[in-house]
Structure formats: structure tokens, C-alpha cells
Amino acid sequence: EYTVDIEVSLMDSSFLEPIKEYFKNLMLPVSTNISNVEMTVSNINVTTVCLSNGENNSCCSCENGYAWPSAVCSDLIPCPSVSLAPDMPCGYMKEMPFYGPYCEPQAEEPIVMTMSVRLDTDFSDDLNDTSSELYKKYKADLEKAFNASYRCLPGFVSATVIGFRPGSVLVNYQVKAGTASFDQIANSNKNVPLYLNALYQLNQDTFITEITDQTNFTVSPVDIFEGLTVSLNCEINAALENVTWYHFDRIISVRFPYSVERRVSRSTSKSTLRIFNITTKDSGSYSCIFTKSNQSHTLIYKATKTIAVSPIHFTTNVNDVYVTCNSPEMQTNGLLLSCCIDRHLPSLTGDWKVNGAIYITGVSSFSENCTEYKLNINESLCPPEKSGTVTTYTCELQTGHGARYSQNISVTYLRRAHVTITSSINSSVSEGYEFNLTCESDVSNYDSISWKIQSGNNTKTVDCVACIKNSKFPATSVLRVETATQDWSGTYICTFSQKYLESSANVTVDIIPLPLKQDILIDPIVAPIQCKVQQALECCISANTMEDYTVRFVVHQNEFHVGKKRKGNLFCYMYNYTERECSKEELMAYCKFINRIGQKVNSRSIRLHPIPGREVSCSDSFGIGIEGAVLIKPCRELNNPDNFTQGKKIYKCSNKSWKLERNDCLSVPISNLLTSAKVTFMSFLEAKANLPNYLAELKEKTEKEQSTIDNSPANLGAIVTILHTVSSIPANAEEPTIKNFLSTVDFIVADSTTAVWEDLNKEEEQKSSLLLRSVENFSLHLQPVNNTIPSVSVNTLQLQGIVVTENITTDYNKSFQSTENLTVNVLIGEMEIQTLTPNSTIVSVMYSKLGRILPQNKTGYVNGLLVTTTVSSNRSEQFDVNMTFAKKNLSLKKPHCVFWNFTLNHSGGWDTYGCTPTEIEDHVICSCNHLTSFSILMSPDISSQTIIEDYITYIGLAISILSLVACIIVESLVWKYVTNNTTSYMRHVCILNIAISLLTADIWFIVTASINDQNQQMSRGICFVATFFIHLFYLCVFFWMLSLGLMLFYRLVFIFHNTSKTAQKAVAFWLGYGCPFVIAVITIAVTLPRNNYTRKDVCWLNWKDSKALLAFIIPALIIVAMNLFITAVVIIKILRPTIGDRSNRQERNSLVQIGKSVAILTPLLGLTWGFGLATVIKKSHRAFHILFALLNALQGLFILVFGTLWDKKIQEALLKRNSTSKWSSQQTKVRSL
Missing domain, CATH: 2.60.220.50 (Chondroitinase Ac; Chain A, domain 3)
Structure with a gap:
């Protein structure tokens, strides 16, 4: 089949339409013989029409359904617009004769270009109504202009208005044509105003063209799973350099996990977006947009694709697994690890990595979508010190598209521990004795250790925090049983637990019966004994034993055989002792029990006081005794005299009969409760499990015995002891358990027990303090239930x-x-x-x-x-x-x-x-x-008198501090004038140091006092330091006064003996600062260990507890007494001078001044602290308190007035210094003149 192009030339263009009509009406197909070849003409179409424009050129155009070949589109020159009517096809200039190429059938679907342009006119709502006249007019006029303007685009089909939008007036329209270049579209845009009425005000710079179906958008791979590297490719047949990628409406930035590549040639543009390690979050719509713009036109190529990322399900045969590495089965069979994905992926490979302190490797294998790793477990690679170590095995699967999937499998390697147990005894021990069991493991990284006792079919857990001491390095657990009882008899199983693995060892301990010391009842407890008269001694134990003990009574280190008799539920051992010597003040007797393995226990001692027979005053069935003697007997049950209960009765011989002085017997229910507490909780065997029922019984019996408790310190004290015993047992925080404990406390602190508590608090161990401690312990050990x-x-x-x-x-x-x-x-x-x-x-x-x-x-x-x-x-x-x-x-x-x-x-x-x-x-x-x-x-x-004392103290101390400062300033001003001899020099050294010491002490005192008055708490450290310095410097005041007095005494009494100034200074400073420092330090050393150096309320030496205040009072009073004595001697000496005194008048004046100072200062200082002693006495008169506050606060003023300003030499020195100053000032003025 052939297509033949035939050119037909017409002399007259008017024949064109008849010829077209002729060809159209031909009955085809038609067969004919041409050059002996049979041919069939199936179709005759006019494709190209060229009309002469009067020159050597023609304007050629394509008929409907035909278009110029794309190869020549770029070389076509449009015919002048005036040569064709707007509704005529677009023509291109061709030189004649025209040899083609001719128009070809338009086989491809036309490209739909969505375009827009703006009209700079006001928008009307009628433009939204397609049936309105305005809409129809705009549409018709604009489509006519668009068709005329874009008809020259290759393969042009039509231009259609599709709507209007506000924004002035935005015209949306579509142009269907073949593939057109950017310049072709831009040139066509320029023609639009030529075919449109100027009233539309079309803005030539607002043309936008969007092409959506001319982009080749591909995705690789087609099936997308998590972890892959995905490539999105966009390609267009146009050279556009600018490209933008979108995920939904978000612009994709070029950073991980994205990368963008672009390639531009003369006729194509290509861009690739790569997404690395893609996830399900990356699913959705992706758009690639190519753009090219100039001043008047923007061309857009847009394509969109939606991708779906499917998750990969990665599975392992185990997640976290525990392996006993020294298990024979595990060493033989090993452990198989595997990981798989839920689908088959091309080019899938697998690898395993090992990371851990225990480096046990294996052999890997691969099949389809799974990889396996068979571990070679060897005990030598798993030492005891590394038991419990976690080794991480990482399996990695990688695809041909770069996806990498990994999963960690944690293998915890455990080693079954080698546990040994040793005992401090051979295999048996007596009741009441102590023994230790030590359990050791070669694996230190254990989670817990438990102790159990198995006796027959019964197994009990040792629930005792206090008696079990565990350590990690080395891994040991020591069970210390302080007092063995029958409950501790059995096979001890010590178990070290690590995860699911338990390693144990056991040892059997046989507890041989022997009475506990506290369970041996003695009668009497304390008793007088008449010389040469038999005294019955008795020891009793519970009859609930089959053991036959060897019992001896020991009196004054002599052993005696005893008789045995059953009394009620007791076995009693008796001996009638006769004392021959009456000179002994006290005898000690006790009974000794020996069991079958030779271990023994002694009862508590019976104290016997021998008395001569002629002095007996009381004599009856209780016993004998002199007037005032004390007899202490055990308590017996009222309803059953043969049975004993806990406690004692104290009798006193008065008026020839025994009178009950004190009854410390426990009631039978409380006695039983106390015994039960000791048996149940002192052993700590399953104590926690037994606690709820015991507390319920304790609460019930305490309530019933309330009247007994209200009148018996012993019963009340027993309840406190019980509460303290059970308080350290961890109790589940359940409301009934807590309520029973608190209710018991509530019963024993009722108002009716006030008098009993006063008696109990007089004991060495205050039961009220113990009760508070018990409640604290109970709340501290509560174990939460349901959090x-x-x-x-x-x-x-x-x-x-x-x-x-x-x-x-x-x-x-x-x-x-x-x-x-x-x-x-x-x-x-x-x-x-x-x-x-x-x-x-x-x-x-x-x-x-x-x-x-x-x-x-x-x-x-x-x-x-x-x-x-x-x-x-x-x-x-x-x-x-x-x-x-x-x-x-x-x-x-x-x-x-x-x-x-x-x-x-x-x-x-x-x-x-x-x-x-x-x-x-x-x-x-x-x-x-x-x-x-x-x-x-x-x-x-606070009373008004106390407030007055405080005001006196603060005002006086303020005056004193100012006076002392003035004293120090005056001494420094006149020092060189008044220290021209040894006596005067030492006097002023003493006065200056007295002022410095007292000033320092007063400052410390007023600071601490003000803090206390403001109710501010001072730390113990600061209070300790303040007390030390106040004590030290007040002592320094007195010792410097002593130095002053001794120096005066020495100068007047030993008049022919001269000592150097250096020696006198050394003695004075040692006395003034050395002695006080030694006394202050010794006071701390004695009182600090007992924590009673200072008072609780103020920062001063303690008086009530340690009498530390005596470390100040005694030295002060001694010094005052010595100074008073020295003053008396000095006064006498001055009044009666001896012959031969060689003191000159200056020395005599100094000594007289010293005498005056000591005579005045010492009584003042002495009286101050004398009144202080008076304030300590109870009910002392208020006048002593006021005088003490006044005189003590004004010490500094007295030192300034009587020690410094009253000194005539200082007065003269001040006047001399003042006159010298004035003379110097006058001389300066004269020179200046």
C-alpha cells in the first residue's frame, strides 16, 4: 500500500473549491490498470493548498486533518495576517515552484494546553453564569480571537474558553494543537490583541500555558517498600531548565533523604528525584513542574504521580533470650537465631554482627527471605564474672535497591553458679546459742538471694533483713542467728537467683533443746536469807519438752544437785540452801542447765542477802527479813498459782510484815501476747505473713485489757515493747493492718493512761520515745499494695x-x-x-x-x-x-x-x-x-520585767561597746606619753587587752542574742563557734585582770626584785590568753562527745546537763577573790610604806593609780558575776536579775571611766597632746603669714 503525493496546478483559484467537491464525491475505491499493474485507489484527499500572493511566493496551508511535518515547523514563515481572514487556516510562505514537503495526516492526538490571561477590567458576577449574555459575549469574542491567533500553531485544532475567575478578569481557556515550541506559543500570544476589541483591555504580559499530559513520569522500582531508594523520573520534549518537585503541596528541599538531578538537551529536559531509605510517611502525591518564562509568557509542564510505600514486616525467631552457657544441652545443640522479611525481594543478601563482652560467634546461612545464625556456645567463653552479660546480635538484610533492614536480638548469657555453704558449727547447736551460715557463689552478678528452712514437708522462708548480710564482691550471703530456737532447726537452702536461673546449696542444722535464759523462772529474785536456816531456791522451765537436762544450782561458785518436780505446766528444780557465814553482804545463786551435747545456759542470778537470826523482823511463808528489807518474787497467775506470768512483785518488810511496794506483773493475755511476739517475730521466720493476724489479736486484747493498762506501768510498757518488736517487720499497706496498729497506739495514749505514762517516763529508757520510734518504723517499712x-x-x-x-x-x-x-x-x-x-x-x-x-x-x-x-x-x-x-x-x-x-x-x-x-x-x-x-x-x-531586762542589756552593751572603742582610741593616742616606765607600761598593756577582749566578747554576745530574740534558728556550727569565743574572751577579761593584780602585787611586795619588761609581758600574755584558751578547749573536749556543750535555747555554756558553765564561773570567782586579796595587801602596803623603798615618786603615783583601778574594777566585775550566780537560784528576787543585766552591760563604761579617763597621767597626756597640737597649728599660721 502506497501514499502518492500529486501536485495539481490551477490557473484560476476559483477552480479550487469545485475540484475539492469533485474529489469528495468520487465513488471510491476505484480499480485501474496502469502500466500493466492493477491498482486500486482507495482514498483521494486534498492535503496542501498554495495560493499565489502575486510574487514568486505562495501562501501554503494544510487542509483540515493535516499538518506540516514537525521537521520543518521551525523553518516555516507565517503568511502576513492581512492576507488571510481570521477564519481561514494558517498559511506559510513557500517559494515557488514548491517541491514539498507537503502536509501530512495528523495522526497524533492533539495536545491540550490549559492557558490563562488577564483582562484588566472589573469582574462581574455574570461571568460565573454560563447562560448570561455577558458570559456568552465574552466567550464568543475571546474564542474568535484565540482561534485566529493560535491557528498557526502546528497541528492546531481549536481554542475554547472554559471559564472566568476574579482577579480583574482571569480568562481560562484551552488550546488543542500539536507540539509547539515556547517561541511559537509566545508569537501566537502576541496576535491575540490584534483580533480582540481594545475595550477588553487584555494584558499581554499575563499569558500562562500549562501542559499536563506531555511529561513522561516514571517511578523505579514499581513495588515500593520501606528502606528502598526510590527514583522518580520526569522527561519532556522541550528544553526547560527550571524544575521543581512537590510532595503534595510542599516543595521538596534538596537535603537528606532527597537528591535531585536534571539534564537538559536541545530538545528534551529530564529530572530525577531520589528518595533514600523511604518510609511510609513518604507515601503520597509527587509533582514535577518544568517552567520557562519571559516578560510576557510562562510555559509550564506539570506531571503528578501517587506512590504507596508498603511496610516491611521484619520478624525474628526470638527477641530477648536467656542462655545458660554451661548447660550441657546448650553446648551440644547451640542456639539458632533467625530473622526474615514478609516478602521476597530481588537481590536480597544477609549479614550478622556481634557486639558484647561475651563474644560467642556462629555460622550464618541464607534462604529466600530469611537469614539464620547458629551459635557455637562454649563454657570457656562465658566466665562466672560475666554471667548476666548481654550480647547483641544484629542481623542485616540488604536489597539491590539499597534498602537495608536490621534487627537486634539480645542474648543474655547466664552461668549456673557453683554455690557452697559453710557453717560456724558442726551440725548441731543448742537453743539460745548463736550460729552463722555463709553461702558463697562464683557468680557475683546475682539478682537476689533467698534462705529457706525445710523441716519434713514444711518449708519456711527466712524473712529477716537484719540477720542476713549480702555482698556482691565476693558473692556471699551470711545468715546470722543470734538466738537459736526450735524454729531454726532443719535443712537450710541458700539460693542465688539470676533471671530465671536458680543455683542452690544446703546444709542441715539440728537445734538441740536448751531453755532460753529469759524463759527460766527464778524464785525468789531478791531475798534476805537467815544464817544457818534453809532457804528454798527454785528454777522452773516449761514442761513442753521431752529433753532431760542435767541441772545444778550454783551458789557462791559452789554447785549443788537439785530435786525436780512438776508444777502445772512447769518443771521446777529446787534446792534448799543454808548459808553458814553471816559476814557476806550478798550472795549470787543461779541454776545451770546442761543438755545432751554438753552446752549449758545459766539462769538469771538470785540475789541473797544474809542476815543474823536475831535481827529478823518479818517471817512468814514469803520469807524472812529485817525491817526495811526488800523481797522480790516472780508473778504467779491468780487463778492458777502453780503457773507463772511475766513480771515481778516487790515487797518491803514494814512493821513485821511484808507489804507490796510495786506490782510489775503482766496480765495473762498481755504476757501471752509478749511471749507470742518474741516467738513469732524474734525468729523472723515468715514474720511478714504472720503480722496481719497478730496485729488484729493485739488490737483486740489491748482494747479488752484497757482497764488493766490504765493502772499498770508494766502492762503498758509491755504493749510498747510489742509494738517496737513488730514495727520493723515490712507490712503490706492494707487498711485493716494499718488500722489495727494505729488503734493499739490509740488505746495506750488515751487520757486514762496519763499517770501511768509519768511513771514509765522516769525509767532509763523512755517508753514514750520508744513508742514514737515504733510508729515511725512501722510507717517507714510499709509496703505499697497496688502502688x-x-x-x-x-x-x-x-x-x-x-x-x-x-x-x-x-x-x-x-x-x-x-x-x-x-x-x-x-x-x-x-x-x-x-x-x-x-x-x-x-x-x-x-x-x-x-x-x-x-x-x-x-x-x-x-x-x-x-x-x-x-x-x-x-x-x-x-x-x-x-x-x-x-x-x-x-x-x-x-x-x-x-x-x-x-x-x-x-x-x-x-x-x-x-x-x-x-x-x-x-x-x-x-x-x-x-x-x-x-x-x-x-x-x-513574756513579762514586762523580762522586756525591761532585754532593753537594759541592749542599751548597756551599746554604751559598753562605744566606751571600749573610745578606750582603745585614747590608749593609742597617749601610749608614748604614759608608758615611760615598766610599771606604767604593763598597766596600760593590761588595760588595753582587757578592753579588746571585752569588746570582742560583747560583739559576739549581742549578735547571737539578737538572732535568738528574732526567733531565727542559728546553725549548730555557728552557735558552737559563738559560744567558744564568748567563753574565751570573757575569760580573757578576768585573766588580764589577774595579770594586772599580780603585777601590782609583785611591784609593791618584791620591791628589791627587778624583772625585765619582756618577761613580764610573756607572763601576762600567757595568763591573759593562754590560760583562757586551755580552759575553753578542755571544756569542749569534755562536753562535745555528749553533745551538751551549749544550751538548747541560747548560744551559751550548758548548765542543766553538763554544768559546762562552771568552766567560766569557777575561774572568774577565783580571780575575783585573788584580786580582792591583792587589793587589800596593796592598800595596806601603800598606807604603811617600809623603810628603804626605792620607788621614786613617779613609780609611787603609778602604783597608787593601779591600786585605785584594781580596787574599783575588781569589785565591779566580781559583783556582776556574783549577781549572775544569784539569778541561777530558783525563785531569786527580780532585783538580782536587773542588777546583773545593768552591771554586766556597763562593764565597758567602767573600764573607760575608772581604768582610763580617771588616770591623771592620761589626763595630762591628753592635755599636753592637745596643747602641742594647737601650738603646731599656730606656728603653721605664723609661717604662712
Whole structure:
């Protein structure tokens, strides 16, 4: 099949249309024979028409459906526009004769170019209505102009208006044509105004052309998964250099994970966007936009594609795995690790990496989409010290498109520990004895250690924090049993746990029965014994034993065989002892029990006091004794005299009969509770599990025995002892358990027990302090349940708390209110709480009655609630807490924030260390830097007399300080005038040092006093230093006075003996500063270890506890006495001078002045501290207090007046210095004239 181009030339252009019509009407196909070749003409079309323009050129145009070949498009020159009507096809100039090429059939689909241009006219809403006349007119006129203008584009088909937009008037239209260059489109744009009425005001610089279907947009690879490197390629058949990439509406910046490349040739432009390590977030629409612009036209090529990134599911056969590396099975079979992806990807490869302190490698293999790694586990590569080490195995899969997938598998290598256990005993030990078990492991990185005791089918856990000591290096656990009982008998299993792996060792300990010392009852406990008369001695133990003991009574180191008898539930061993010698003051007797393995225990001693028979006053079944003798017997049950209960009775022989002095017997229920507590909790075997039931029983029996407790210090003390015993057992924070404990405390602090508490607090160990410690311990050891601490309230106690979480962002703020409407608030800041370890607890307990039973200060009263706050976390010593207390008695003043210091004075007391009070109306805010039990102490209102004394003290000290400064200045001014002999020199050295010492002491005194008066808390360190310097420099005052007196005594008595000035100065300075320093340091050394160097309320030497004040009073009084003696001697000596005295008149005047000074200064100083002693005496008259304040405060004034200004030599020196100064000034004036 052939296409033949035939050129037909017509002499007259009028024949053109008839010929077209003719060809159109031919009945085709037509067959004919041409040169003996049969041909069939199937189609005849007119393609190209050239019309002469009168010169040697013709204007040629293509018929409908035909277009100029693209190869010649760039060389075509359009015919002048005037040569053709607007509705005629576009023609191009051709030289004649024309030999082609001719127009060709337009086979390709025309390109749709979306274009826009702006009309600088106002927009009308009618242009949005396609049926309006204005819309139709604009559309018709613009389409006519567009068709006429763009008809010369290659392959032009049509130009159609598709709408209008505001913005002046933006015309949107489409042009369908063949491929056209930028210049061709730009030239066509220039023709538009030629065919459009000027009233439209078309802006020739606003043409925009957008072509959307002529970009070759490809994506590689086709299937996109996470981790791949994806290439997006855009290519157009036009030379456009500017390209921009978009992800949705966001311009893509050229930075990781993106890169952009572009290549431009004469006829094409290409750009590639690469996305590295693509993720699902990179899914979506991507657009590439090529642009080219000049002043009047912008050409845009735009293409858009949507890509979807599928996730890759990476799986491993294990995630975190534990391996026992010395397990025979593991060493034989090894461990297989594998990782896979969920699809097959081309060119997939795999690799494994190992990272860890234990470097165990393996063999890798690969199949389809999985890689495997078989570990070669060897015990030698897993030493004991590295057990628990984590080795990370990283499997990596890589595709041909650069995607890399990796996954870590953590393998924790554990080594089964070699555990050994040793005992401090062979295999058996007696009850009451101590033994240790030491468990050792070669693996130190253990998680926990547990001890269990197996006895038959029963296994018990040793729940004892205090008796188990664990260490890491070396890995040991020591179980120390201080007092063995039958509960400790059995096979001990020590287990080291590391993750899931447990390694154990065991040893069997047999506990041989032997009575405990405290379980042996003795009768009597203390008794008089008549000489040569038998005295029955008895020891009893529980009859619940099958052991047959060897028992001996030992009296005064002599052993005696005993008789055995059963009494109720007791075995009693008896011996009738007769003392032959009555000269002994006291005999000690005890019974000794020996068990089958030869171990022994001695009972408590029976104290026997021999008395002559003729002096017996009391004699009955109880015993015998002289008048005033004491007999102490054990307690027996009222309903069963053969049975004993805990406690004792004290009898005194009075008027020939034994009278009960004190009954310290426990009631049977309380005695049983105490015994049960010792058995259950002293052994610490499953103590935590037994605690809830025991506390319920304790609360119930305490309530029933309330009347007994109200009248018996012994029963009350026993309950306190029980509470202290159980307080160290970690209890689950369940409301019934907490309530039972607090209720028991509530019962024993009721108002009815006040008198009993007064008796108990007289004992060496204050039971009230022990009770407070017990509640603190209980709250400290509470174990949260479901991560909470419940709020629990009983009559006089309330408990609240929290569990500290990992990211806590709130303050600890708890408020309490008592039944008396007193309140207290506890506040701990968020920053302070964040220093605590997670899962630790903060618990506060409020007491409304317990503060009343604690010993009070004589000058202060508990004037608010008592609150305890505990934190179960290792923390720094400083821990800031703020508490706001409501005052109970508003008339009390001078609040002190105090805490109960359990170690103060060995028995406990109120202490102010680390707390600062702030008084706001009816409340006191206490800011403290530590935790324990806090309250406020306040004093009665200060009397007006006390205020007068304070004013006298401050005014007097101010005058004294100014006077001392003046004294020092005067001495320095006249020094060279008044020190012209040894006696005068030493006198003024003493006076100057007295002034300096007293000035220093007064400054320290007034600073510390002002701080105390302002209710500000001074740190113990500063108070300690202040007390030391006040003590030191006040002593210096007295010792310099002593130096002055001794120097005077020496000069007048030893008149023929001369000593150098240097020697006198050395002695004076040693006395003035050396002796006071030694006394001050010794005072600290003696009192500081007992923490009673200073008073609690002010910074001065302690009097009540250590009598440290005597270190000042005694030296001062001795010096005053010596100075008074010296003064008397000196006065006598001056009044009666001896023959041969060789003191000249100047020396005599100096000595007279010294005598006057000592005679006046010493009584003043002595009287001051004499009145100070009077103030210490109870109920001393107020006049002594006022005189003491006045004379003590004005010491500096007395020194200035009587020691300095009263001295005639100083007066003369001042006058001489003044006159000399005036003379010098006058001479200066004369010279100037």
C-alpha cells in the first residue's frame, strides 16, 4: 500500500473549491490498470493548498486533518495576517515552484494546553453564569480571537474558553494543537490583541500555558517498600531548565533523604528525584513542574504521580533470650537465631554482627527471605564474672535497591553458679546459742538471694533483713542467728537467683533443746536469807519438752544437785540452801542447765542477802527479813498459782510484815501476747505473713485489757515493747493492718493512761520515745499494695502517704485535722520528690495525744499537733519539708519548731536543729531540712520585767561597746606619753587587752542574742563557734585582770626584785590568753562527745546537763577573790610604806593609780558575776536579775571611766597632746603669714 503525493496546478483559484467537491464525491475505491499493474485507489484527499500572493511566493496551508511535518515547523514563515481572514487556516510562505514537503495526516492526538490571561477590567458576577449574555459575549469574542491567533500553531485544532475567575478578569481557556515550541506559543500570544476589541483591555504580559499530559513520569522500582531508594523520573520534549518537585503541596528541599538531578538537551529536559531509605510517611502525591518564562509568557509542564510505600514486616525467631552457657544441652545443640522479611525481594543478601563482652560467634546461612545464625556456645567463653552479660546480635538484610533492614536480638548469657555453704558449727547447736551460715557463689552478678528452712514437708522462708548480710564482691550471703530456737532447726537452702536461673546449696542444722535464759523462772529474785536456816531456791522451765537436762544450782561458785518436780505446766528444780557465814553482804545463786551435747545456759542470778537470826523482823511463808528489807518474787497467775506470768512483785518488810511496794506483773493475755511476739517475730521466720493476724489479736486484747493498762506501768510498757518488736517487720499497706496498729497506739495514749505514762517516763529508757520510734518504723517499712498507701484514721492518729512514681510532677501536700479542730499541713516540693527513687514511699502520721506524753521542756509546751514524715528511699541528709501548725493555745508566745531527737541525752528530747519558724497569726510554719517527728514548742507570754531586762542589756552593751572603742582610741593616742616606765607600761598593756577582749566578747554576745530574740534558728556550727569565743574572751577579761593584780602585787611586795619588761609581758600574755584558751578547749573536749556543750535555747555554756558553765564561773570567782586579796595587801602596803623603798615618786603615783583601778574594777566585775550566780537560784528576787543585766552591760563604761579617763597621767597626756597640737597649728599660721 502506497501514499502518492500529486501536485495539481490551477490557473484560476476559483477552480479550487469545485475540484475539492469533485474529489469528495468520487465513488471510491476505484480499480485501474496502469502500466500493466492493477491498482486500486482507495482514498483521494486534498492535503496542501498554495495560493499565489502575486510574487514568486505562495501562501501554503494544510487542509483540515493535516499538518506540516514537525521537521520543518521551525523553518516555516507565517503568511502576513492581512492576507488571510481570521477564519481561514494558517498559511506559510513557500517559494515557488514548491517541491514539498507537503502536509501530512495528523495522526497524533492533539495536545491540550490549559492557558490563562488577564483582562484588566472589573469582574462581574455574570461571568460565573454560563447562560448570561455577558458570559456568552465574552466567550464568543475571546474564542474568535484565540482561534485566529493560535491557528498557526502546528497541528492546531481549536481554542475554547472554559471559564472566568476574579482577579480583574482571569480568562481560562484551552488550546488543542500539536507540539509547539515556547517561541511559537509566545508569537501566537502576541496576535491575540490584534483580533480582540481594545475595550477588553487584555494584558499581554499575563499569558500562562500549562501542559499536563506531555511529561513522561516514571517511578523505579514499581513495588515500593520501606528502606528502598526510590527514583522518580520526569522527561519532556522541550528544553526547560527550571524544575521543581512537590510532595503534595510542599516543595521538596534538596537535603537528606532527597537528591535531585536534571539534564537538559536541545530538545528534551529530564529530572530525577531520589528518595533514600523511604518510609511510609513518604507515601503520597509527587509533582514535577518544568517552567520557562519571559516578560510576557510562562510555559509550564506539570506531571503528578501517587506512590504507596508498603511496610516491611521484619520478624525474628526470638527477641530477648536467656542462655545458660554451661548447660550441657546448650553446648551440644547451640542456639539458632533467625530473622526474615514478609516478602521476597530481588537481590536480597544477609549479614550478622556481634557486639558484647561475651563474644560467642556462629555460622550464618541464607534462604529466600530469611537469614539464620547458629551459635557455637562454649563454657570457656562465658566466665562466672560475666554471667548476666548481654550480647547483641544484629542481623542485616540488604536489597539491590539499597534498602537495608536490621534487627537486634539480645542474648543474655547466664552461668549456673557453683554455690557452697559453710557453717560456724558442726551440725548441731543448742537453743539460745548463736550460729552463722555463709553461702558463697562464683557468680557475683546475682539478682537476689533467698534462705529457706525445710523441716519434713514444711518449708519456711527466712524473712529477716537484719540477720542476713549480702555482698556482691565476693558473692556471699551470711545468715546470722543470734538466738537459736526450735524454729531454726532443719535443712537450710541458700539460693542465688539470676533471671530465671536458680543455683542452690544446703546444709542441715539440728537445734538441740536448751531453755532460753529469759524463759527460766527464778524464785525468789531478791531475798534476805537467815544464817544457818534453809532457804528454798527454785528454777522452773516449761514442761513442753521431752529433753532431760542435767541441772545444778550454783551458789557462791559452789554447785549443788537439785530435786525436780512438776508444777502445772512447769518443771521446777529446787534446792534448799543454808548459808553458814553471816559476814557476806550478798550472795549470787543461779541454776545451770546442761543438755545432751554438753552446752549449758545459766539462769538469771538470785540475789541473797544474809542476815543474823536475831535481827529478823518479818517471817512468814514469803520469807524472812529485817525491817526495811526488800523481797522480790516472780508473778504467779491468780487463778492458777502453780503457773507463772511475766513480771515481778516487790515487797518491803514494814512493821513485821511484808507489804507490796510495786506490782510489775503482766496480765495473762498481755504476757501471752509478749511471749507470742518474741516467738513469732524474734525468729523472723515468715514474720511478714504472720503480722496481719497478730496485729488484729493485739488490737483486740489491748482494747479488752484497757482497764488493766490504765493502772499498770508494766502492762503498758509491755504493749510498747510489742509494738517496737513488730514495727520493723515490712507490712503490706492494707487498711485493716494499718488500722489495727494505729488503734493499739490509740488505746495506750488515751487520757486514762496519763499517770501511768509519768511513771514509765522516769525509767532509763523512755517508753514514750520508744513508742514514737515504733510508729515511725512501722510507717517507714510499709509496703505499697497496688502502688498506693491508703489513708487511715483512728481517734487520735491519722496516716496518709503516696508512692513516688517515675515521672512525678506534683508536690506532696497532706493536711490533717484532729477531733479538737487543730490542723497541720505537710508540704514537700516537687523538685525534692524527684530526687527520690521510683516506687519509694512518703508517709505522714499525725498524733493529737502522743505529743502530750513525751517529756516537756520546763520553759516550753507542745502547742500543736505532732506529725511524723518518713521516706523509704536512700536520700541525702538534707531533705526540705514545710509544715504549717495551728496553735492550740493562742496566749503562748515565742514559737520554736522542734523535732524529737531520739539520741539527745541518751533518752530523747526536743531539738530545734535544722528548723526555722515563721509565725503568721494563729499558725506557725516550720521549714526543716530533715525528716522525723515534728511539733511546735511555745512559751508563756513574756513579762514586762523580762522586756525591761532585754532593753537594759541592749542599751548597756551599746554604751559598753562605744566606751571600749573610745578606750582603745585614747590608749593609742597617749601610749608614748604614759608608758615611760615598766610599771606604767604593763598597766596600760593590761588595760588595753582587757578592753579588746571585752569588746570582742560583747560583739559576739549581742549578735547571737539578737538572732535568738528574732526567733531565727542559728546553725549548730555557728552557735558552737559563738559560744567558744564568748567563753574565751570573757575569760580573757578576768585573766588580764589577774595579770594586772599580780603585777601590782609583785611591784609593791618584791620591791628589791627587778624583772625585765619582756618577761613580764610573756607572763601576762600567757595568763591573759593562754590560760583562757586551755580552759575553753578542755571544756569542749569534755562536753562535745555528749553533745551538751551549749544550751538548747541560747548560744551559751550548758548548765542543766553538763554544768559546762562552771568552766567560766569557777575561774572568774577565783580571780575575783585573788584580786580582792591583792587589793587589800596593796592598800595596806601603800598606807604603811617600809623603810628603804626605792620607788621614786613617779613609780609611787603609778602604783597608787593601779591600786585605785584594781580596787574599783575588781569589785565591779566580781559583783556582776556574783549577781549572775544569784539569778541561777530558783525563785531569786527580780532585783538580782536587773542588777546583773545593768552591771554586766556597763562593764565597758567602767573600764573607760575608772581604768582610763580617771588616770591623771592620761589626763595630762591628753592635755599636753592637745596643747602641742594647737601650738603646731599656730606656728603653721605664723609661717604662712
